[in-house]
Amino acid sequence: MSSTTNQPGTVTIGNYLIERLVDHGVDHVFGVPGDFVLGFMQKLEQSPLKLVNTCDEQGAGFAADAYARLRGLGVVCVTYSVGGLKVANTTGQAYAEESPVVVISGAPSLDERRRYPLIHHKVRSYNTQFRVFQQITGASTVLDDPEIACREIDRVLDATRRLSRPGYIEIPRDMVDAKASRPAAAIQVGDDSNPQNLEAALNEALTWIGQAERPVIVFGVEMYRFNLADVAMRFVESSGIPTTVTMLDKAAVEERHPSFIGVYAGALGRKEIQDYVEGSDCLIMLGTLLTDVNLGIFTARLDPARCIHATRDRLAIGLHTFERVRLEDFIHGLAGAALPTRAKADHPRPPAIPSETAPNREPDEPITVEHLFERLASYLTAETIVIADPGDAMFGAIDMPVQGARAFLAPAFYASLGFAVPAAIGAQCARPDSRPLVLVGDGAFQMTGMELSTCARFGLDPVVVVLNNAGYTTERLILDGGFNDVLPWDYSKLVVLFGHGRSMVVKTTGDLEEALMASRKRDGQFFLIDVRLAMLDVSPALKRLGERLNAAATVGV
């Protein structure tokens, strides 16, 4: 199928949608079939796009989300309601964390809708699913009119990329082969900055930054979401200002960069970083989302009067805001400015990567969370993308230095359990030269771990570390009860079930060495490591948070 979008004439709606996905650089679509989407799925299978069908729609949704975070657009394709409503959660996460995922859903034909009041999968009205998705996407459409269907496809795809938020395209099944006219030219939308406001904002910001004694840049997730990472890096480099990231932005900046000070996460992060960032007289937050997790469950002490906070929705400099200043214009302005050279600041550095050949524990010592993360730090290579599930898998990874920009993915704001295993599918499809390292709690694994079966089918080879601590430890710390227990699965036996993959059980530091060594060999199969941890053993990050919260409670904060 050729990509001839702007030529006049007619095209089927299904083919036009596929052409436009290809034009947007998409190579993979994740999904599960159903009768309302079979016709479109057949077209997908016959197209240049590779269809990766997962065990469950939620798996497809998370895979598409990871793909979108790495490639700038991800696609999940499902059937009506039974599939669509299952990806409401993954789409909610993509909305909250600004990930451009397009949901394509099949639906009953227009004729069926007119003739029959009750067709399988219908919930309340034939529009119920569309109305749900209107709430959790940046743009949505039902392709029920061939006259405007192609324009609608363009509108939703463009908005998905421009807003970096999910989009929703519903195709009634009789519309897949309906003929539609191609739009003459792509529509352009978007506001410009007000030039005077932009100039005033830049003048004020640059004067302040120039005079500040201890400025710090917080390099936020929106730099990647809006394709501004290179420009923002120019600002980091030309200014020489020490730079941090939050949990959601981890690896937005290459962690070995000389200006990088480590991850800031309030009291969840290292104390020296918290002190340095909170002691700054000019905190330059570029596209950072101020969420509870990013702020160390609100243990952060950031004074807005000492912050420049630029996001796609708002620009605040100190205590006032500027209207109509686009994020991209502001970042370009900062990157293009000539700033006075400043003396090299004495700032914190991320923990050094320990040498792989220098084990510092006895081989028969029981494995702990702290040792696991310390050891994994030296296991990572330039090809690793670390994918962490919410829970201690994610908190433990805060300080683990990763190699390369964008070598870390975690839903650190919306925090839906079950992200990491399916995200590995999306990540390895998005970057075939990478090898995902999945860090996942046993509770989360029991939600979507079956997607390892999809890895097996498609020859993907993530290394999956299951932090097996007999249930929902993160929740136990807040309030314990039988509801935090899970059945102790023998995770390593999954390879027998699948007839594919390799696995090992790790109880000691010596076992960990063996497992990591064995996992280095790549043979096109996933490698699962079942790490048996004590139920209440937690990462240094969670310990720090607990101590700080306890201390705060005793002084009545």
Ligand SMILES: Cc1ncc(C[n+]2csc(CCOP(=O)(O)OP(=O)(O)O)c2C)c(N)n1
């Ligand atoms: C889909 C979903 N359901 C429930 C929760 C609430 N929750 C947050 S952490 C957690 C426990 C996670 O357990 P596990 O994956 O084993 O990690 P651990 O806390 O043991 O490190 C739960 C249930 C959630 N974040 N997402």
Ligand SMILES: [Mg+2]
């Ligand atoms: Mg657990």
